[in-house]
Every structure is written in structure tokens, then in C-alpha cells.
Amino acid sequence: MVPSKVAVAGGKGGVGKTLLSVALAHALDVPLVDCDVTEPDVPAYLPLEVKRELFDVEQPVPVRTEDCKGCGECERRCPWDALDDPMACDGCGICGAACPVDAIKFESERLGAVVEAVCERLGLTVRYPDAEPWAPELASVVVNSLADLDAFVADCPAGLGCPVIATLTSVEAAVLVGTPDEAALRDLERAERLATELDVPYVKVLNMAEGHVGKGDFDVVIPKLPALHEAAQNRDPEGIVRELKPYVETVLEAIRA
Numbered sequence: 398m399v400p401s402k403v404a405v406a407g408g409k410g411g412v413g414k415t416l417l418s419v420a421l422a423h424a425l426d427v428p429l430v431d432c433d434v435t436e437p438d439v440p441a442y443l444p445l446e447v448k449r450e451l452f453d454v455e456q457p458v459p460v461r462t463e464d465c466k467g468c469g470e471c472e473r474r475c476p477w478d479a480l481d482d483p484m485a486c487d488g489c490g491i492c493g494a495a496c497p498v499d500a501i502k503f504e505s506e507r508l509g510a511v512v513e514a515v516c517e518r519l520g521l522t523v524r525y526p527d528a529e530p531w532a533p534e535l536a537s538v539v540v541n542s543l544a545d546l547d548a549f550v551a552d553c554p555a556g557l558g559c560p561v562i563a564t565l566t567s568v569e570a571a572v573l574v575g576t577p578d579e580a581a582l583r584d585l586e587r588a589e590r591l592a593t594e595l596d597v598p599y600v601k602v603l604n605m606a607e608g609h610v611g612k613g614d615f616d617v618v619i620p621k622l623p624a625l626h627e628a629a630q631n632r633d634p635e636g637i638v639r640e641l642k643p644y645v646e647t648v649l650e651a652i653r654a
């Protein structure tokens with residue numbers, strides 16, 4: 398039986414996780430969740446029609462009250478020059494602590510939402526964050542949004558930070574992806590250690606393999622696919638699915654095994 402909740406991760410960015418996630422979600426006929434809060438890639442590769450906003454992303458931002466004496470200390474202390482720019486504020490609270498007359502209060506400001514969209518051409522439902530990426534709340538809103546889904550493929554962001562760890566704890570299996578370069582393979586090894594630590598079964602994919610590469614200890618090896626690259630650039634969903642189809646079938650066989 399194929400697990401119904403699958404994360405695609407790997408550590409390094411640019412190794413092809415997103416396209417593989419699209420093809421996997423399509424093959425499994427489950428929603429795709431783009432968990433990359435800094436730069437959701439799925440909308441860049443698929444023509445999507447947003448259907449609704451699912452979860453608000455809100456963040457407390459500082460507001461100067463009438464007690465403000467105009468000393469400017471809060472502005473001087475803010476690391477991001479964000480007193481009048483909620484989009485730049487990371488909610489650290491330094492300004493409030495710095496104010497000598499306690500004239501800063503925090504009010505909730507909406508910075509965006511996790512939205513549900515559809516790629517009609519694939520019949521694929523996609524969730525992704527449409528919000529200011531600096532919002533500290535965003536990662537938890539996206540990961541929490543997995544809780545109401547019975548089945549999904551989660552496209553994890555690069556790195557192995559808290560959002561990836563939280564996502565891996567929400568799934569039944571992981572597809573760990575790397576490319577044949579030192580940095581990606583090192584990150585892939587760390588991703589394997591993390592999955593093992595979290596007791597998440599995984600399959601290992603070597604993507605964009607050049608020339609004749611043996612399987613080694615990889616479950617699936619995907620060569621460089623120029624037509625896939627072209628399909629992604631052209632936002633051609635059928636092309637993405639078609640090019641990856643044989644490899645996705647192998648990934649699913651490996652997950653079943």
C-alpha cells in the first residue's frame with residue numbers, strides 16, 4: 398500500500414523536489430502542498446487558479462500610542478528599520494522593550510493567507526502560502542494546514558529547519574532528493590539522518606544524474622531531462638507529468654516495498 402501522506406525533501410534547494418512533488422501528487426491523485434514559505438515554487442511551474450483562502454497569516458506588529466514622546470529610540474533599535482513597515486517587521490519586540498515610556502503596543506496585522514488553487518489541466522489541487530515570507534507565523538500556518546488533509550504530497554523547502562522537521566513528523570513516508578554534487582549529497586545524508594531520527598521511512602532519489610550512473614544506494618536515479626526543464630519553463634503541466642512518469646512509478650514501487 399502506498400502511504401497517503403508523503404513529504405518530498407532533501408536539504409539543498411534546486412535539486413528538483415518541486416517538479417517531482419507535482420508528478421507524485423498527480424500520480425497519487427492527492428493535493429499538493431507547497432511548504433516553501435520563502436519562495437513557493439509550484440505557482441511558478443503550474444498555471445493555477447486560486448479558489449479560496451484557507452488560513453490567514455497574521456502577525457503582531459508594533460503601533461506607537463499617544464503616549465509616544467517621539468524620542469526615536471524604537472527606530473534606532475529596530476534591526477530591520479521596520480517601525481512603519483509591517484512587511485519588514487519580524488515581530489522580535491525589541492522596539493517595545495526599548496521604549497522608555499511603554500508607548501508601543503502590538504496589534505495583529507494580516508500579512509496574507511494559505512490559499513487553495515487548482516491546476517485544471519492536471520485536475521490537481523494545490524495549497525501554497527501567498528504571504529509576506531518574513532512573517533514568522535507563516536511556516537507554522539503552512540505546516541498546520543496539513544492537519545485537515547487525509548492525504549497529500551508536501552513539497553518541503555530547502556534546508557532541514559523547523560518547517561521541514563514539522564512536515565516530516567506529519568507524514569507516513571518521505572522521498573529524499575539529491576543531485577550528484579557534493580553539497581547536495583551532504584545535505585541528502587543529513588536529511589536521511591533526520592528521517593531516521595524521526596522514524597519516517599524514506600526512499601532516496603538521485604536526480605539530474607549525468608552520464609552513466611549506477612544506482613548505488615539510491616532507490617531511483619533520474620537522468621537530466623531537457624524536455625522536463627523545458628516543460629517547467631513553459632509552465633506545461635502535462636509535459637512535467639509525462640517526463641517524470643516512469644520515474645515516479647519507480648518511486649512509488651520503492652515506497653511500497
Ligand code: SF4
Nearest residue numbers: 475486487489490492
Ligand atoms: S518588533 Fe522588532 S522588527 Fe518589528 S518593528 Fe519592532 S524592533 Fe523592528
Ligand code: SF4
Nearest residue numbers: 465466468469471496
Ligand atoms: S521609543 Fe517610545 S517614545 Fe520613543 S519614539 Fe518610540 S514609541 Fe515613541
